[in-house]
Amino acid sequence: MYIIARNIFRFVVVVLFQVLVMDNVMISGYMIPYVYLLFILLMPFETPRWVVLLSGFMLGLGIDLFEHTLGMHTFATVLVAFIRPYILGMLAPRDGYEPDTFPRIHYYGFTWFLKYTLLIVFVHHFALFFLEVFQLQNFLSTLLRVILSSVLSASTIVLSQYFVFRK
Amino acid sequence: MRTLLKFLQKYSNFLLFLLLETFAIWFLVQGSNYQRSRIVGLNRQISGYLFSKVDGARAYLSLREANLELVEENVKLRNRIDRMELLMDSAIVRSEFRDPYHFQYVPCRVVHNSVYKQYNYMTLDKGRKQGVFKDMGVISENGLVGIVLEASNNFATVIPVINRDFRLSVKLRSNNYAGILQWEGESPLFAVLNEIPFHVDLVLHDTIVTSGFSTIFPEGIDVGTIDSFSLDKGNFYEIRVRLSTDFQKLFNVNVIRNFKQDEQLNLEQQTR
Numbered sequence: 001m002y003i004i005a006r007n008i009f010r011f012v013v014v015v016l017f018q019v020l021v022m023d024n025v026m027i028s029g030y031m032i033p034y035v036y037l038l039f040i041l042l043m044p045f046e047t048p049r050w051v052v053l054l055s056g057f058m059l060g061l062g063i064d065l066f067e068h069t070l071g072m073h074t075f076a077t078v079l080v081a082f083i084r085p086y087i088l089g090m091l092a093p094r095d096g097y098e099p100d101t102f103p104r105i106h107y108y109g110f111t112w113f114l115k116y117t118l119l120i121v122f123v124h125h126f127a128l129f130f131l132e133v134f135q136l137q138n139f140l141s142t143l144l145r146v147i148l149s150s151v152l153s154a155s156t157i158v159l160s161q162y163f164v165f166r167k
Numbered sequence: 168m169r170t171l172l173k174f175l176q177k178y179s180n181f182l183l184f185l186l187l188e189t190f191a192i193w194f195l196v197q198g199s200n201y202q203r204s205r206i207v208g209l210n211r212q213i214s215g216y217l218f219s220k221v222d223g224a225r226a227y228l229s230l231r232e233a234n235l236e237l238v239e240e241n242v243k244l245r246n247r248i249d250r251m252e253l254l255m256d257s258a259i260v261r262s263e264f265r266d267p268y269h270f271q272y273v274p275c276r277v278v279h280n281s282v283y284k285q286y287n288y289m290t291l292d293k294g295r296k297q298g299v300f301k302d303m304g305v306i307s308e309n310g311l312v313g314i315v316l317e318a319s320n321n322f323a324t325v326i327p328v329i330n331r332d333f334r335l336s337v338k339l340r341s342n343n344y345a346g347i348l349q350w351e352g353e354s355p356l357f358a359v360l361n362e363i364p365f366h367v368d369l370v371l372h373d374t375i376v377t378s379g380f381s382t383i384f385p386e387g388i389d390v391g392t393i394d395s396f397s398l399d400k401g402n403f404y405e406i407r408v409r410l411s412t413d414f415q416k417l418f419n420v421n422v423i424r425n426f427k428q429d430e431q432l433n434l435e436q437q438t439r
Contacts, residue, residue: 016217019214019217020217020218020221023281024221024225032283049180050179050180050183053180053183053184053187054183054187056187057187057190057191060191061194064194065214066214067281067284068281068286068288068324069284069286070194070195070197071191071192071193071194071195071196071197072195074187074190074191074194075188075191075192075195078184078187078188078191079188082180082184131195132284132285132286133285133352
């Protein structure tokens with residue numbers, strides 16, 4: 001029960017933080033940090049898959065409503081929510097994830113968390129930016145935006161592990 | 168039947184995934200009538216309120232810059248008054264002197280603004296109650312900004328030049344040739360002007376202004392200057408326009424109310 005309440009609270013905070021603070025951080029046209037993925041990243045390992053999918057849907061929709069991009073963030077976030085178990089499986093330590101741990105730096109270390117974050121963020125940004133442009137004309141320039149933004153989003157998310165979600 | 172149930176159970180997560188993505192794509196397709204959907208109407212009230220709260224903090228941090236801008240505008244206006252007074256003194260009232268009851272300006276603050284997306288939008292802190300309605304023009308002290316897309320009671324959303332759906336008829340100030348201004352999504356500093364025929368002589372840094380062909384903007388509002396041009400597409404120039412408005416630091420704008428819009432549109436309707 002406690003964990004559900006905490007996740008609902010985190011959901012609201014993450015959405016508000018994204019649209020009210022992060023959306024004002026624009027380093028250049030190539031770099032926009034989308035840190036709201038944090039919510040999907042930090043969900044406990046044993047969360048049922050349908051819960052992750054539905055949360056991804058709500059999260060994307062929440063961001064879309066503020067950003068005037070109905071559908072784009074929803075699509076990308078649901079996609080990421082769907083592939084999360086596969087990525088977790090790919091990165092699993094030899095004897096699996098231990099009970100009572102969470103997907104965080106604190107439990108699984110910097111390298112593991114960085115790989116996990118980068119993979120999820122890259123897939124999300126790839127879907128998002130190509131949906132936004134909706135053409136393959138400037139493929140390389142869009143890809144550059146995907147890569148640079150992924151690096152920025154991932155570093156912001158990793159940093160948050162040291163300042164906000166320390167334990 | 169049992170195999171079907173088993174199948175459904177086995178792939179339930181995948182099916183849920185497909186269902187949710189279908190919703191997302193459906194939203195995307197509906198996106199073209201984004202402003203019409205109900206859920207968004209409700210959201211505009213909430214997000215408008217939130218954005219205006221955050222803008223309070225942002226405005227405080229950029230007081231100095233806003234101040235400088237106002238000082239500059241003051242100087243410009245004072246210069247203009249001087250020129251006008253000179254004109255009036257010598258009693259030369261030119262025929263194109265504008266009717267004072269034709270256009271009115273509503274000063275607004277930008278409470279939310281996106282610059283680095285393909286479809287950028289802007290939110291203003293005035294709405295229908297303050298006389299801001301759909302399809303009105305928006306300008307800054309430097310020039311063209313955009314067009315009001317939708318207005319609620321106390322807020323309005325604007326589609327700025329730097330949105331890929333934006334189109335406006337503009338012209339070269341020096342020789343009055345008109346073309347279509349649009350934006351290709353690359354940089355918030357530049358837009359593209361098409362449909363100027365190849366035989367026109369272009370000069371770099373020439374000024375581009377609104378044409379006044381629509382009822383939205385009066386004629387002669389600054390749009391930008393010619394940054395470069397090419398003739399790659401056959402008979403028409405492709406002109407890169409350096410926009411005179413800096414969308415990255417936009418705080419105060421004016422919405423233009425055209426009191427004769429209905430009259431003109433009615434007349435045009437009847438003529439057709």
